[in-house]
Amino acid sequence: MVESTKVNKGFTVWFTGLSGSGKSTISCLLEKKVQERGRNVEILDDDVARTNLGQYLGFSKQDRDINIQRIAFVCKLLTRNGVACISAAISPYREARENARQEIENFVEVYVKCPLEICVERDVKGLYKKALKGEIPGFTGVSDPYEEPLNPEIIVETNKETVEESVNKILKKLDELGYLEPRTPATPVYTPDEEKKVQERLSRLGYI
Numbered sequence: 001m002v003e004s005t006k007v008n009k010g011f012t013v014w015f016t017g018l019s020g021s022g023k024s025t026i027s028c029l030l031e032k033k034v035q036e037r038g039r040n041v042e043i044l045d046d047d048v049a050r051t052n053l054g055q056y057l058g059f060s061k062q063d064r065d066i067n068i069q070r071i072a073f074v075c076k077l078l079t080r081n082g083v084a085c086i087s088a089a090i091s092p093y094r095e096a097r098e099n100a101r102q103e104i105e106n107f108v109e110v111y112v113k114c115p116l117e118i119c120v121e122r123d124v125k126g127l128y129k130k131a132l133k134g135e136i137p138g139f140t141g142v143s144d145p146y147e148e149p150l151n152p153e154i155i156v157e158t159n160k161e162t163v164e165e166s167v168n169k170i171l172k173k174l175d176e177l178g179y180l181e182p183r184t185p186a187t188p189v190y191t192p193d194e195e196k197k198v199q200e201r202l203s204r205l206g207y208i
């Protein structure tokens with residue numbers, strides 16, 4: 001008899017927010033925390049996705065939509081196979097995000113909210129400086145639209161909360177939705193007798 005309390009329900013945490021709002025930073029800590037809960041995690045970060053899935057794509061609305069469609073497709077495949085997925089792309093268009101929501105099971109949209117001035121101040125990649133000088137056309141928030149989510153599952157405000165606080169908000173929601181296994185220690189899968197036999201076998205094989 002297979003006895004398991006494992007849930008391993010696939011889900012996708014879909015971040016959206018301006019460049020420099022904190023999507024990648026929060027993703028990395030979230031990945032660690034979800035892994036600690038015994039899950040396989042994949043992050044689809046904008047830069048990595050563009051390099052591997054969309055190297056010929058630019059930043060027109062059409063190209064941005066294709067980029068999001070491709071990320072969503074990968075998330076869909078992974079999610080339906082029980083993986084915890086994290087998408088960390090600007091995804092500025094509401095409609096493209098809604099399409100992703102329709103495609104992917106257990107979709108959790110997280111609006112990484114941060115005022116443009118703060119993102120400009122942070123200027124993690126030095127891109128705002130160039131964009132404000134007009135050197136990068138079609139830069140989200142400066143010369144290209146960003147459509148805020150109307151009804152995201154979670155809003156994190158990275159100018160007001162720490163990375164840990166934002167991650168905890170997300171974990172709390174994932175717990176509420178039943179996408180993560182309960183935190184309490186699981187009932188042992190083996191009876192003490194079975195456990196002893198396993199130990200003996202491992203010892204015989206020289207593994208312990």
Ligand SMILES: Nc1ncnc2c1ncn2[C@@H]1O[C@H](COP(=O)(O)OP(=O)(O)O)[C@@H](O)[C@H]1O
Nearest residue numbers: 018019020021022023024025124158161162163
């Ligand atoms: N509460 C916070 N959450 C996330 N990032 C924060 C926060 N406070 C400050 N930061 C900083 O903001 C920057 C966000 O950059 P990054 O994660 O690369 O943004 P994005 O991936 O959205 O473009 C990092 O330098 C990070 O250290």
Ligand SMILES: [Mg+2]
Nearest residue numbers: 023024046088
């Ligand atoms: Mg990023």
